[in-house]
Amino acid sequence: MLSGALTATVVFQLGPFQVTSTTVTTWVLMLVCGLLAWAGSRRLRMAPGLFQTAVEAVVGLMEDQIRQVAPELTSELLPFIGTLWIFLLVANLSGLLPGVASPTQDLSLTAALAVVVFLSVHWFGIRTRGAAAYFRHYLKPTPLLLPFELISEVTRTVSLAVRLFGNMMSLELTALLVLFVAGFLVPIPILMLHIVEALVQAYIFGMLALIYVAGGLEAQAERQTERSQP
Numbered sequence: 333m334l335s336g337a338l339t340a341t342v343v344f345q346l347g348p349f350q351v352t353s354t355t356v357t358t359w360v361l362m363l364v365c366g367l368l369a370w371a372g373s374r375r376l377r378m379a380p381g382l383f384q385t386a387v388e389a390v391v392g393l394m395e396d397q398i399r400q401v402a403p404e405l406t407s408e409l410l411p412f413i414g415t416l417w418i419f420l421l422v423a424n425l426s427g428l429l430p431g432v433a434s435p436t437q438d439l440s441l442t443a444a445l446a447v448v449v450f451l452s453v454h455w456f457g458i459r460t461r462g463a464a465a466y467f468r469h470y471l472k473p474t475p476l477l478l479p480f481e482l483i484s485e486v487t488r489t490v491s492l493a494v495r496l497f498g499n500m501m502s503l504e505l506t507a508l509l510v511l512f513v514a515g516f517l518v519p520i521p522i523l524m525l526h527i528v529e530a531l532v533q534a535y536i537f538g539m540l541a542l543i544y545v546a547g548g549l550e551a552q553a554e555r556q557t558e559r560s561q562p
Contacts, residue, residue: 352438354433365418409546413542416445416537420533423436424533434530439494442492446492446493450488450489454548457548
């Protein structure tokens with residue numbers, strides 16, 4: 333966990349593009365998640381067992397969390413939010429591996445995830461309500477609020493990226509400071525702190541993404557209902 337660099341280093345270069353350690357780690361984690369999903373789908377088609385029970389429990393837990401926020405959109409949002417939760421959990425926990433720095437300690441990755449959430453909010457809104465009806469809500473109840481709506485969208489995306497980056501970076505710095513002061517006499521508390529923080533930060537990021545997407549869709553539905561009433 334502590335041997336990884338706090339800043340991304342350039343691994344190799346493709347023309348004008350520099351491929352950093354964060355990018356390589358992210359590619360590896362995506363490949364691992366894909367292989368696990370493929371293996372899981374094959375195992376689920378076999379006889380029920382412990383693996384199937386565990387997968388069903390995890391999926392059921394994610395469904396319950398999404399249903400509490402958006403009960404009518406659970407099936408639509410589960411693939412996106414569930415993937416986000418799983419990737420973030422694996423990415424946060426990857427810092428426990430010797431010589432590996434968690435990619436969520438890099439602002440470039442957290443910013444990319446925040447942009448994905450930003451685009452997903454609009455994508456789900458356009459897909460559900462249509463482009464014209466969706467973008468019209470920025471002009472309601474008055475077009476004078478349009479600048480504030482746009483500022484809110486930008487600041488929300490920035491805060492989403494900085495929150496995850498800051499929390500994971502501060503966790504690593506705290507662990508380094510504790511080890512510097514106390515030596516290697518307290519590895520287990522630091523390990524437990526990292527695991528708990530990885531779970532919490534993955535959950536918070538996914539829940540915020542869920543709230544943003546569901547909030548936009550529900551606002552659209554409310555405005556559409558108001559317009560349909562005499």
